[in-house]
Amino acid sequence: MAKQVALEPGYFTVPEDSNELPRLLASYSKSADKYFFPRRPQCPITEEPVEDVQLSPEGILYSWTYVQMPFMGSAQMGDGKAHGVGQIDLPEGVRIQSVIRGKMGDWKIGMPMRLELIPVKKKGETEYVTFSFGPINK
């Protein structure tokens, strides 16, 4: 089995245990009591320091669309001709914009969504992955 590696570091975890869910890497501002994704160098509200945190891997679908183009040019999603994009609200109060798995008709605003990693390119035995969300019941 190919080893999974983050397409770029600093955005999400890639668990070695397949039973463990990946997590988005975020910042928490104690001074503003707010979370931000992706990580910020400082709090964008108070300009005070932030601390590194991991976000919940599940949230609620805020909006969605189905784009009639392949995802990221070369990477294939769904039938290779189109892909979903959604916005997901996480319990920490963070709204994430992300590729969403599925096809037209699979999504409904308010439905629970879960973070999963998807491959975007392969080099030798290494599979480079990025994050996506998909309906929890699928």
Added chain:
Amino acid sequence: MLEDVYVIGVGMHPFGKHGASNRTMSYTAGKAALQDAGIKFRDVGYLYNGYLGGDPIEGVGYAKDLGLTGVPVVHIENASATGSSAFREACLQVAGGGVEVAMALGYDDIVRMGKRMMQTHMAEGPKVEGMVLPAAFFALWAVRRMHEAGTTIETFAKVAAKNWNHARFNPMAQRQADHEVTVEEVLASSMIAYPHTSMMACATGGGAACAIVANKKWAKKLANGRPLVRVTASQLASEQYVDGHIFMGAVVGPSELTATTTKAAYEQAGVGPKDISFVHVHDAFPIEELMYYESMGFAAPGEGDKLIHDGTTALGGRCPWSPDGGLIARGHPGGPTGLAQVWDSTLQLRGEAGKRQVAGAKNGLVHMMGAGSVCAVHVLSRENA
């Protein structure tokens, strides 16, 4: 503003997929504006060039076609708000008393720019912060509005059809339909990102537009019997944090940005929505125009759809929006779009807009978003010479 600022000349090169060079388009629009103002390039005290994705030196190079006058030349780049930002800088230069006459000249070709961006994207490979198409981003706004306000796809199509039909009266517009465009046609065009079809998406092509601004002394001297067009507000803002803020993947920031920037422009000009005769907005997709009906104070939250259904925002209505066709039909090359809005607004306020003339136009509200994101809002007002 220390000095009152007036638009004394405007000019354009038609928008479209004509493949004209940036050099040809910039010269055409610049020369047309100079002729409209009745001045020579040597009278211009400052030139702000606005273009996206081009060669950093091309703006100052093309200025030589207009004349070697020693004028200071600056390149402005601010995404889709590039032309609006160049216009604002020219206004501020005159308002501050730095010069008496300043020119803002915008041009580029989004098709050429898109090809360069795609080559870079493909060469660098996929990134986590991947390319999110504006069609996808604004479709997310649209689906959410359908959920919250019950807006239908037919309503989006009606906004697009309106703007296509406005462009039929604009010789500079990219989309020149030879017939009255219907809602059915818009709905039948290919789906690009649900619920947006291709006829709802802004036209992509090239073009150029230019506006020359000056202090009152010059404006009065050059009026030649025409009403003066005064810049009564100029505002530019970037994002502030709101709940649900999206840092990654958003083409533009929260819709609140338009509300706060417009409010500041109203306050500066001393006007409100009821005083506005026509509006130009960043209508890359119909959802934007619908949302801006509300965020710019023309309708209560959730009630904006009424304005398209009762004809308020069509030519002949109380306050036409995008009377030149807007981004959807006039077109949207990044550099000149904000200046094309100023071109149409100036003609409207002078009473020179021909078949698309808004009767008795007194105040025009001019809005642009720029990816990243920024929001520019100007108010232009008619004043007797």
